[in-house]
Amino acid sequence: MAKSEYKKVAAEKKEAKAHLLKNDDSSPLLVVFAPSSKGGKGLSLDHFYQLLEGLLILSSNVVVVSDDEHADADAHLRGKFSWVNPKEGRNKDVVEKYLLAADMALLFEEHMEDLELLMDKGVVIIGHEKSPFLENYRPNEETGNSFTFGSMNPWDIFRALVRAHETYVFPYDWQHIVRGVLKK
Numbered sequence: 001m002a003k004s005e006y007k008k009v010a011a012e013k014k015e016a017k018a019h020l021l022k023n024d025d026s027s028p029l030l031v032v033f034a035p036s037s038k039g040g041k042g043l044s045l046d047h048f049y050q051l052l053e054g055l056l057i058l059s060s061n062v063v064v065v066s067d068d069e070h071a072d073a074d075a076h077l078r079g080k081f082s083w084v085n086p087k088e089g090r091n092k093d094v095v096e097k098y099l100l101a102a103d104m105a106l107l108f109e110e111h112m113e114d115l116e117l118l119m120d121k122g123v124v125i126i127g128h129e130k131s132p133f134l135e136n137y138r139p140n141e142e143t144g145n146s147f148t149f150g151s152m153n154p155w156d157i158f159r160a161l162v163r164a165h166e167t168y169v170f171p172y173d174w175q176h177i178v179r180g181v182l183k184k
Contacts, residue, residue: 006179009122016101027059028103028168030161031123033111034066042108043152051154052081058165063098099123103174104147104164106157119145122178126160128152137167137177145180 017029032052035042043051055062063082084091084098099105105118107127115133118125127134129148137144147164149156167173 006122006175006182009182010175010178013101013103013122016097017103020097020101021061027061028165029098029101030055030058030060030062031098031102031105032062032064033105033107033114034064035108036067036110042110043154043157047152047154051157054154054158055081055161058161060104060165063102065095065098103168106161108152119181122182124164124174124177124181126157126164135180137163139167139173142173142176143180145177 125146134146136148147160149160
């Protein structure tokens with residue numbers, strides 16, 4: 001992947017982020033694709049809310065993309081989180097703007113069809129390790145294009161989120177990961 005492609009994506013992301021956040025915030029923008037309330041083999045909604053509460057201590061701006069109306073989340077997660085409901089094509093333009101500006105995204109199995117779209121936008125993925133497209137970032141070897149977790153437990157997922165946030169503050173490392181995302 002040419003440096004010019006990375007520079008183009010980075011410039012577009014910076015402009016989109018400045019427009020969305022309307023301040024000089026250097027914190028990462030994290031887009032979280034919420035698990036469905038229908039359950040399944042993924043993360044339960046109770047564990048998902050615990051994970052969101054943990055995100056309050058991280059430095060990121062958080063956008064939750066969810067087809068479900070999470071009324072109870074509004075009561076205790078107010079302020080730091082933006083919620084977008086894309087169900088039936090609603091808010092498609094809003095979601096697109098967030099994805100253009102996003103530095104990282106948390107994806108669960110049910111949203112892996114969005115993986116390529118996010119990678120094309122230079123978004124670093126935090127996702128399950130069994131995805132064939134994701135390679136966990138290893139700083140000593142400077143390899144990998146994502147931050148992965150091994151099980152669907154809030155602590156494993158949170159650990160991957162913390163690693164992503166810790167790495168984000170090192171521009172050289174973050175640029176290296178984004179280049180890996182773009183060359184997929």
